[in-house]
Amino acid sequence: xxxxxxxxxxxxxxxxxxxxxxxxxxxxxxxxxxxxxxxxxxxxxxxxxxxxxxxxxxxxxxxxxxxxxxxxxxxxxxxxxxxxxxxxxxxxxxxxxxxxxxxxxxxxxxxxxxxxxxxxxxxxxxxxxxxxxxxxxxxxxxxxxxxxxxxxxxxxxxxxxxxxxxxxxxxxxxxxxxxxxxxxxxxxxxxxxxxxxxxxxxxxxxxxxxxxxxxxxxxxxxxxxxxxxxxxxxxxxxxxxxxxxxxxxxxxxxxxxxxxxxxxxxxxxxxxxxxxxxxxxxxxxxxxxxxxxxxxxxxxxxxxxxxxxxxxxxxxxxxxxxxxxxxxxxxxxxxxxxxxxxxxxxxxxxxxxxxxxxxxxxxxxxxxxxxxxxxxxxxxxxxxxxxxxxxxxxxxxxxxxxxxxxxxxxxxxxxxx
Amino acid sequence: xxxxxxxxxxxxxxxxxxxxxxxxxxxxxxxxxxxxxxxxxxxxxxxxxxxxxxxxxxxxxxxxxxxxxxxxxxxxxxxxxxxxxxxxxxxxxxxxxxxxxxxxxxxxxxxxxxxxxxxxxxxxxxxxxxxxxxxxxxxxxxxxxxxxxxxxxxxxxxxxxxxxxxxxxxxxxxxxxxxxxxxxxxxxxxxxxxxxxxxxxxxxxxxxxxxxxxxxxxxxxxxxxxxxxxxxxxxxxxxxxxxxxxxxxxxxxxxxxxxxxxxxxxxxxxxxxxxxxxxxxxxxxxxxxxxxxxxxxxxxxxxxxxxxxxxxxxxxxxxxxxxxxxxxxxxxxxxxxxxxxxxxxxxxxxxxxxxxxxxxxxxxxxxxxxxxxxxxxxxxxxxxxxxxxxxxxxxxxxxxxxxxxxxxxxxxxxxxx
Numbered sequence: 001x002x003x004x005x006x007x008x009x010x011x012x013x014x015x016x017x018x019x020x021x022x023x024x025x026x027x028x029x030x031x032x033x034x035x036x037x038x039x040x041x042x043x044x045x046x047x048x049x050x051x052x053x054x055x056x057x058x059x060x061x062x063x064x065x066x067x068x069x070x071x072x073x074x075x076x077x078x079x080x081x082x083x084x085x086x087x088x089x090x091x092x093x094x095x096x097x098x099x100x101x102x103x104x105x106x107x108x109x110x111x112x113x114x115x116x117x118x119x120x121x122x123x124x125x126x127x128x129x130x131x132x133x134x135x136x137x138x139x140x141x142x143x144x145x146x147x148x149x150x151x152x153x154x155x156x157x158x159x160x161x162x163x164x165x166x167x168x169x170x171x172x173x174x175x176x177x178x179x180x181x182x183x184x185x186x187x188x189x190x191x192x193x194x195x196x197x198x199x200x201x202x203x204x205x206x207x208x209x210x211x212x213x214x215x216x217x218x219x220x221x222x223x224x225x226x227x228x229x230x231x232x233x234x235x236x237x238x239x240x241x242x243x244x245x246x247x248x249x250x251x252x253x254x255x256x257x258x259x260x261x262x263x264x265x266x267x268x269x270x271x272x273x274x275x276x277x278x279x280x281x282x283x284x285x286x287x288x289x290x291x292x293x294x295x296x297x298x299x300x301x302x303x304x305x306x307x308x309x310x311x312x313x314x315x316x317x318x319x320x321x322x323x324x325x326x327x328x329x330x331x332x333x334x335x336x337x338x339x340x341x342x343x344x345x346x347x348x349x350x351x352x353x354x355x356x357x358x359x360x361x362x363x364x365x366x367x368x369x370x371x372x373x374x375x376x377x378x379x380x381x382x383x384x385x386x387x388x389x390x391x392x393x394x395x396x397x398x399x400x401x402x403x404x405x406x407x408x409x410x411x412x413x414x415x416x417x
Numbered sequence: 418x419x420x421x422x423x424x425x426x427x428x429x430x431x432x433x434x435x436x437x438x439x440x441x442x443x444x445x446x447x448x449x450x451x452x453x454x455x456x457x458x459x460x461x462x463x464x465x466x467x468x469x470x471x472x473x474x475x476x477x478x479x480x481x482x483x484x485x486x487x488x489x490x491x492x493x494x495x496x497x498x499x500x501x502x503x504x505x506x507x508x509x510x511x512x513x514x515x516x517x518x519x520x521x522x523x524x525x526x527x528x529x530x531x532x533x534x535x536x537x538x539x540x541x542x543x544x545x546x547x548x549x550x551x552x553x554x555x556x557x558x559x560x561x562x563x564x565x566x567x568x569x570x571x572x573x574x575x576x577x578x579x580x581x582x583x584x585x586x587x588x589x590x591x592x593x594x595x596x597x598x599x600x601x602x603x604x605x606x607x608x609x610x611x612x613x614x615x616x617x618x619x620x621x622x623x624x625x626x627x628x629x630x631x632x633x634x635x636x637x638x639x640x641x642x643x644x645x646x647x648x649x650x651x652x653x654x655x656x657x658x659x660x661x662x663x664x665x666x667x668x669x670x671x672x673x674x675x676x677x678x679x680x681x682x683x684x685x686x687x688x689x690x691x692x693x694x695x696x697x698x699x700x701x702x703x704x705x706x707x708x709x710x711x712x713x714x715x716x717x718x719x720x721x722x723x724x725x726x727x728x729x730x731x732x733x734x735x736x737x738x739x740x741x742x743x744x745x746x747x748x749x750x751x752x753x754x755x756x757x758x759x760x761x762x763x764x765x766x767x768x769x770x771x772x773x774x775x776x777x778x779x780x781x782x783x784x785x786x787x788x789x790x791x792x793x794x795x796x797x798x799x800x801x802x803x804x805x806x807x808x809x810x811x812x813x814x815x816x817x818x819x820x821x822x823x824x825x826x827x828x829x830x831x832x833x834x
Contacts, residue, residue: 283708
């Protein structure tokens with residue numbers, strides 16, 4: 001595979017053009033491809049229309065070396081991707097005996113199945129078949145006329161694991177050099193701050209390379225190396241990563257993970273510790289985030305969503321007069337929420353959040369004012385946050401949650417909270 | 418504007434091709450456009466590269482009547498969209514005095530600003546300017562050579578409200594006919610069931626039209642009419658909508674809303690009622706969903722996330738021996754969760770969820786087994802769900818939540834729970 005091969009992701013499906021579905025496949029595949037050094041130059045979406053799809057394939061063949069399709073591999077008559085791609089490259093579709101058997105086994109006979117179901121076993125002659133362990137339609141890949149074509153099913157819960165298991169190794173094997181990438185995840189300093197710290201170094205680097213990226217509520221530094229082997233690429237990156245981690249220090253919450261709760265879970269697990277949450281403005285989102293990760297029950301005891309003052313009193317036993325005096329959005333209420341949920345549940349750590357996620361204010365604080373707290377044996381910490389008056393409700397809730405998890409991360413790793 | 422005008426959404430930004438950002442703009446704009454009857458035929462994503470962008474514009478001009486760009490309007494030197502589009506259509510960029518003044522006012526002088534900032538006030542000569550009330554870069558639109566071009570900023574929290582406020586009316590004004598669309602939101606019957614019910618009718622319809630669409634955990638029927646005026650389109654749809662609602666009956670949870678909790682909130686509010694939630698496998702997601710909507714505090718008291726058996730006992734006071742005997746995932750535990758959270762909080766309705774969201778089972782039930790419950794004055798309802806052994810954790814959690822909200826909706830509207 002050419003080192004600088006230009007790649008186009010061509011997604012097929014009228015539902016994408018109607019806005020009924022978001023094209024997460026293009027995003028997810030692009031992220032995986034960028035990590036192995038493949039340059040994605042275009043995303044195209046076209047409907048289930050043979051003429052328009054054929055024309056998009058013609059354009060993709062002109063401007064890209066690798067064409068990756070998603071969608072249109074199913075059994076219905078709108079599913080045209082294989083036919084059109086095979087035609088464009090002058091290949092016949094032939095039935096794959098193993099896939100046909102698999103389809104026969106996987107389709108419940110009582111549902112009844114027609115000749116159409118077996119069309120999923122028709123694949124371009126000579127292609128590499130990617131079996132679909134997560135659904136029925138197989139994917140495939142072939143090389144022809146100096147181009148590489150990879151076809152994947154559309155449903156994200158099939159496309160993404162299949163692409164990881166089959167397409168990424170297929171594409172890596174075609175390359176003479178190995179490209180390896182790591183992301184250093186950062187919280188507490190913005191993308192522009194990271195950029196300022198490393199700008200000179202980044203500009204001077206060619207291999208490995210380094211680039212900062214902003215996510216919704218945190219940021220990351222992506223480090224990528226190319227070499228003859230993965231081990232060599234890793235050893236080229238090791239000193240860079242070590243230096244980055246040293247300079248960023250306490251702002252680094254993890255490597256190659258997606259969110260800060262993924263860093264906190266193992267820290268708690270290693271120490272055999274649990275936490276509980278008392279949430280007001282985050283409304284259950286702190287609990288939801290940790291429980292989205294399988295195995296959360298080892299570290300997350302539970303918690304209370306105390307959305308009204310009355311419930312703060314009833315569930316957590318906070319004195320209503322104290323709330324009245326200080327206001328629900330206050331240092332003291334946040335402090336008590338963390339302390340009381342800790343005692344109530346018997347967890348090692350209690351965390352609390354109270355604030356204004358907007359759009360309406362409370363006449364005292366501006367929107368975006370949030371108090372987050374963490375109670376541990378003998379000590380309680382509170383952070384006062386001002387997350388911005390023009391931010392969305394969901395941003396403020398997510399950012400408040402990040403601060404809660406950051407407090408735990410810092411406490412558990414011996415950093416100043 | 419031609420009735421069948423083909424539209425391309427051209428999104429500009431290397432971050433999209435690296436997979437750092439999902440192209441939600443293309444989805445959101447497509448949905449809004451489909452509701453006014455505009456046929457989106459292509460989505461294209463290209464990076465911040467002048468040659469490749471110019472080539473994409475050339476292709477879009479050949480195959481589309483309307484080109485809508487997103488992104489690349491900012492002040493940095495990668496922001497090329499206006500320059501390339503203006504060049505392609507032979508238009509000059511001229512400074513808009515009002516926008517320049519606005520930029521001057523909106524940029525904090527202490528941050529310092531360079532000539533680059535004012536490049537945002539440069540717009541194609543003769544265009545219609547869309548002022549950006551949510552950020553700094555204005556959008557614009559023009560007609561030239563039989564094509565319509567609309568340019569929008571990339572950040573979704575600017576693009577989407579601006580598109581709604583300015584671009585949709587602009588595009589509607591160009592059309593001689595008005596297109597109006599409504600979605601009937603459905604839960605409890607799948608897209609294929611809806612399709613079966615209405616297939617003959619849908620095939621026979623030309624104006625209004627009707628089509629079913631699947632969402633992750635529910636589905637909808639989109640009804641669209643074209644007429645000389647909005648009022649006329651509405652009156653053409655009224656009998657169709659009435660008939661659809663009558664036939665689908667209790668499965669219809671709302672019109673023109675996005676999720677079932679949006680239907681439940683006003684039902685509770687009208688009745689002056691509140692609810693509280695005791696959540697196990699949903700881990701706070703039921704609370705999070707209602708509190709994502711501004712004004713939730715009027716109807717949502719709060720709740721408990723009781724992720725472990727110990728916490729079910731501690732927070733809700735459920736007898737540990739009873740949990741031991743029945744298992745945490747059981748009819749009786751679900752029933753007690755709803756009843757106890759109702760009493761504990763003093764809410765009118767208590768809901769509960771306990772189940773297996775996977776990926777691991779408990780050796781007794783299969784993954785996807787969930788008990789959802791609702792306690793009201795004098796009565797408790799429990800549904801046993803089997804949501805599928807191959808579903809993702811997040812699907813099972815969301816679907817369980819939908820059932821909880823559906824039970825409340827049914828109870829509040831006098832339907833059989």
